Amino acid sequence: MEKTEKKNSLAKLKGMHELSLIIIILVFGVILSIASPLFMTWTNIRTVLSGMSTDGLMTIGMAVVLISGGLDLSVGSVMCLSMVLGAQVLLAGGNPFMACLVILVFVAAFGWLQGMMITKLNLTHFIVTLCTMGMARGLVLGLTGGRSLSLLARLEDYPWFKIVGQGLVFDFLPMQLIIFLIVAVAMDFLTRKSSPMRLVFYTGSNEKAARYSGIRVDRVKIAACMFCSICAGLAGIIYMVKFSGCPVTAGTGAEMTAISSCVIGGCSMNGGKGTIFGAVLGLTLMSMVTNAMNLLSVPSTWQQFITYSILLVAVVFDVISQMRSKKKAA
């Protein structure tokens, strides 16, 4: 009996999407460290990791929305807009607490509004978030007049707040990375084990059946939207402190990075499938690719093409391996 159980867990690990991703990342890492001596230095790795934390928070939020059967194109713009609002509060003399409070309340309300439109008006995630993406970015430009805001002077007054985006714990671990990892680990655990996250899976897998099982799917979908926007807001706080201000282009294309990472990490665009761990691994792979191109001095004009080619290859590879395992099962 015990033996079969053991066998099962081994088979489960083998079948897990995450394992193949880890192997790919390791192999890629080895190749990279041979190709470029700079890769395996702590400075480089730290740069990659801290670069990941804002995108990572949005990836976590995106994973939850994707699992619920939705999509959120607005994360990058919402992050930028929340930064602008937070910066305005600071510039107007508010303290960091007030700024963070304003940001979090705003993004929660923003997510709620998106969710309400999606559920009560029966609009698709794509349409609603496409519009809100444009609107949020437009508001950024309108409110700032297209000029980036600088918080350099203001942040000098609050050195403790600067730690959030610029500090190092024990002089080597970036604080932002720790914040991201805490959220990631907590959400991964909750995704696997908690009842509310299970509701998100049921809703994404088959919304109607979920309703017939007594799940209030509207609430679940709204909550998923809110969670995703809140993640964007958290990323905004870190980003704002990290750059001591807010560039009006902050978060451009972040939604694509987040979606790509989730898909590479095993989330289904049809909902009901995915893990936070997988999505984070997907983002790791994406970040490594970008880093590799920088280290190997690939011209920046070609980087986008290469990144998305790799995304396509990853997705095709995944589909083929899934077909194979299905054939085996049959």
Add this chain to the structure above:
Amino acid sequence: MADVLLQLRGISKSFGNNQVLKNVNFDLKAGEVHSVIGENGAGKSTMMNIIYGLLKADSGEIYIEGKKADIKDCQDAQHQGIGFVHQEIALCPEMTVAQNVFMSKINGMRTASIDYKKLNEEAQKIMDSIVEGIDASRLVEHLSISNQQVVEIARALSENCKILILDEPTASLSESETEALFAIMRRLKERGIGIIYISHRLSEIFEQCDRVTVLRDGEMINTYAVKEVEAKQLVNDMAGREISNLYPPKLEENNGEVLLKVTDLADVEGRFRDISFELRAGEILGFSGLVGSGRTEIMETIVNLHRKKSGTVVYDNEELGGGKTSDIYSKGLVYMSEDRKNLGLFLDMDVEKNVASMHRDVFRRGKKSVLIEAARESDAARHAIALLNIKCMGKTHRVGDLSGGNQQKVMVTKLFTKTPKVVIMDEPTRGVDVGAKSEIHTYLRWLANQGMGIIIVSSELNEIIGMCDRVLVMREGEICAQATGDDINSNYIMNYASGAYLLEKQAEEE
């Protein structure tokens, strides 16, 4: 002897190590209806897919009209005169009848423009040859399910079809629609078309078929002329064992307390009105009636999936106002939908998560905890698999990969992870084979004997007659009759369900 249209000789097929067809022989004559029966997973679908070119046999030969045939794919099968009407309707709802009928022809056309007028006329001809009164230029989505099925048949016939495969065509039809389909089948027979007919309903086979072939575990057990065989023989052949009683014995008398009392219930859309009934502990109450008579809507309204307009529902001496569906479920009044693929199951998920999907509070670590106790879930799944003998590779088997009957069993078990008091089951055994059906029926009767109240909604008269202690007959959104004891028979029920009693009344008055 009539011409032999189709012969299968020594057909075998395996998927991996799993041999699903073993040396099957079969033949179909012109102008006959030949039924193929067997439990879920007996190999019927595989056999039909081989005939239709969707699968390749590992060994064996197929002859069409005496000539050895090599069927490459389904388009090739259509050219060779084979038509297949699948169990589930696969039409394009936003297109017209004619466009659907000639789908494969349009697909083969290499012209830039299509003469839709001509297409409509030709489609109309084919439609009229089957049944009058369906306009070929109408959109398919505006047709009833049974008329959509006629379109499917027309599509199969559009390519000079000689061999027609019907896979459980009556599964989603009401009694009267079924009658209409049988009339069509008789007409096709006269035209010399051979029909392979797959169904789980034995009564249909005895009414409509000429011969019947029984498959069990991929082997051909026997072929009988329908006139020379008894139902019991077929059931035993299919099951490979004696099934002595198709239905468990009924209750002698019932003095249980009233568990559910519905008074003057009506819904907002007006699909039913003035619904009043009681359900007692230990009783199995049947809801019969034609498809669309409002039965499903009543049940969905009772558990608050739809809003009611007026009336009261009293469960366990407590009125259920506008409560949440999940609260009603956790109080012990549960409902199982008739539509397992869309409303009942999470096909992408495994058995375990499906079993745990209804009473989610049972699986929490504590009342206030948000975490799930994994061990409790796997116990429930294992228990469910053992209880109804679900054939799967364990609790992590993806439900979408199970056969229809086993999917149905998974859906049934999810109601019972927490002991309910009142169970409402809409089509409890849809698409399930004889063996599994009797397992589900026996389980339901056992539950009733434990003191539960059970409501069965079913389009299958035999199920209603065999299972229920009391039957309410629905017609056009109202309860028009109640049957108990010896009145529970097909004549009595159909008389009311079809509205024939109204005609009699009229005749008397005149």
